Amino acid sequence: MDQFIRKHLTFLNTFWGKCLPNGVPSNHSLDLWDPAQGSLHPTLDPDPVEPMVSLFGVLYDFTARSADELSVNRGDKICVLREEGGYVLARRLSGEALVGYVPANYLSKISQDETLTQQPWYISGIGRNKATLLLLSPPNRHGSFLIRDSESNKGEYSLSVRNHAKVRHFRIYKHPAGSFYLEKGHTFPSLEQLLAYYTINWKVIQSPLLQPCIQKRAPETDQWERPRSEFQLWRKLGEGCFGEVWEGMWKNTVPVAIKIMKQADMRDDFVKEIQNLKSLKHTRLIKLLAICSVGEPVYIVTELMRKGNLHSYLNSAAGQELTTHHLLSISCQVADGMTYLEEQHVVHRDLAARNILVGDDLACKIADFGLARLLKDDIYSTTSNVMIPVKWTAPEAAIYQTYSLKSDVWSYGILLYEVFTYGQCPYEGMTNQETIQQISRGYRLPRPNSCSPEIYSLMLECWKGHPEDRPSFLNLRDMLFSIYKWTHHPFS
Numbered sequence: 001m002d003q004f005i006r007k008h009l010t011f012l013n014t015f016w017g018k019c020l021p022n023g024v025p026s027n028h029s030l031d032l033w034d035p036a037q038g039s040l041h042p043t044l045d046p047d048p049v050e051p052m053v054s055l056f057g058v059l060y061d062f063t064a065r066s067a068d069e070l071s072v073n074r075g076d077k078i079c080v081l082r083e084e085g086g087y088v089l090a091r092r093l094s095g096e097a098l099v100g101y102v103p104a105n106y107l108s109k110i111s112q113d114e115t116l117t118q119q120p121w122y123i124s125g126i127g128r129n130k131a132t133l134l135l136l137s138p139p140n141r142h143g144s145f146l147i148r149d150s151e152s153n154k155g156e157y158s159l160s161v162r163n164h165a166k167v168r169h170f171r172i173y174k175h176p177a178g179s180f181y182l183e184k185g186h187t188f189p190s191l192e193q194l195l196a197y198y199t200i201n202w203k204v205i206q207s208p209l210l211q212p213c214i215q216k217r218a219p220e221t222d223q224w225e226r227p228r229s230e231f232q233l234w235r236k237l238g239e240g241c242f243g244e245v246w247e248g249m250w251k252n253t254v255p256v257a258i259k260i261m262k263q264a265d266m267r268d269d270f271v272k273e274i275q276n277l278k279s280l281k282h283t284r285l286i287k288l289l290a291i292c293s294v295g296e297p298v299y300i301v302t303e304l305m306r307k308g309n310l311h312s313y314l315n316s317a318a319g320q321e322l323t324t325h326h327l328l329s330i331s332c333q334v335a336d337g338m339t340y341l342e343e344q345h346v347v348h349r350d351l352a353a354r355n356i357l358v359g360d361d362l363a364c365k366i367a368d369f370g371l372a373r374l375l376k377d378d379i380y381s382t383t384s385n386v387m388i389p390v391k392w393t394a395p396e397a398a399i400y401q402t403y404s405l406k407s408d409v410w411s412y413g414i415l416l417y418e419v420f421t422y423g424q425c426p427y428e429g430m431t432n433q434e435t436i437q438q439i440s441r442g443y444r445l446p447r448p449n450s451c452s453p454e455i456y457s458l459m460l461e462c463w464k465g466h467p468e469d470r471p472s473f474l475n476l477r478d479m480l481f482s483i484y485k486w487t488h489h490p491f492s
């Protein structure tokens with residue numbers, strides 16, 4: 001194939017010589033680079049005819065329609081050689097090194113930093129001495145290697161390789177066009193390809209590259225991490241997908257809610273929930289206070305919402321006493337929190353009264369944003385191995401798993417129904433399957449007794465069949481606020 005490419009794309013001859021080197025060049029004996037001794041290539045200048053090469057990720061599958069086009073699949077990484085109108089001439093990085101045209105809008109540029117940080121062999125923030133120590137310490141062994149940022153040449157890299165009891169360091173040069181090389185005449189569009197080449201042709205550097213260096217990770221410590229001893233558990237408040245939730249005390253002074261992870265194998269989902277809690281901040285979203293992730297079990301510590309979840313609260317004696325005005329206030333608060341998530345382009349996927357927490361003075365906050373769609377068997381139903389709360393889910397999400405902010409708007413309509421029925425289950429007496437069937441035939445929940453025609457018309461707006469016909473949370477919030485103000489001060 002190389003021969004074919006070289007023959008038919010002769011204008012790229014210089015590049016093929018560099019990008020697809022043919023075997024190990026003769027008489028190659030690379031010395032080691034040592035900053036103290038100077039560079040291995042002290043006189044090398046960048047090659048002026050080096051073509052620009054860039055790494056791109058493929059966004060959509062593309063099937064070649066003619067011999068000069070290149071078929072690519074979503075997720076592939078390709079090397080772009082040049083741009084021509086709406087097309088780019090690209091070379092595949094894996095499998096056969098095929099070259100051809102691909103529509104430019106099927107691709108997205110990958111920055112070197114983006115790809116690097118995902119590589120097991122790249123370790124940032126360490127110098128020559130630390131790299132030596134790391135490679136010489138277990139579990140690393142002969143052939144362990146890493147690439148690190150060069151200490152003396154900003155923007156360049158060094159390759160450090162353990163060779164039995166010694167560590168060797170090689171300078172990786174960077175051409176202004178973006179490619180990399182250890183020895184002149186052997187450039188590579190990416191560090192990945194440079195390593196692939198020297199893994200096969202290791203004799204050139206007289207050090208086999210056998211396995212990426214293993215870095216023992218220090219336990220994650222950040223501004224949220226606190227010692228477990230600072231928390232006392234008082235009483236169990238409830239149980240969710242991930243484990244128990246307890247009321248507790250932080251440093252004997254601050255009342256808190258502590259979520260305790262029950263299974264170590266759910267740690268990944270737990271971490272996702274923590275990430276959401278850390279990054280999203282709004283008065284109508286539950287607030288993260290601390291984390292204990294050193295040791296087991298993991299704790300997530302949040303503000304305590306004394307009245308528990310909204311569904312149980314609406315069903316309680318105190319909940320049944322709420323006036324329409326209170327119900328409107330709850331609806332406005334949830335719409336306010338969802339408007340913030342809408343601004344942040346975050347889809348909740350599980351908006352329901354059970355995932356709203358109620359505090360003193362009827363303050364409502366959204367919880368479980370971004371994941372909690374596991375396990376609760378009576379509510380959640382399995383479609384294509386994903387558990388979904390069918391009665392709260394928009395038809396396009398329940399049937400095709402197409403979640404969006406507009407599917408959250410549908411769920412918000414169901415939440416309004418829960419609020420104005422004081423916590424009744426929607427579509428009571430219907431199975432999940434029957435609910436989906438009825439909805440697709442145009443059936444909608446009836447108007448609850450305590451709900452005004454105006455609020456009911458908002459619910460119906462939320463349940464429009466076409467997602468784009470549903471209102472935004474911003475619209476919903478504004479309309480509900482006006483209704484709320486009107487009921488409170490009708491003539492102001």
Ligand code: AMP
Binds near residue numbers: 257303367
């Ligand atoms: P979850 O695992 O988030 O679904 O929580 C399970 C249950 O624990 C909820 O339905 C609430 O009743 C209770 N709960 C969760 N978080 C809190 C909190 N911050 N304050 C009070 N109760 C909570």
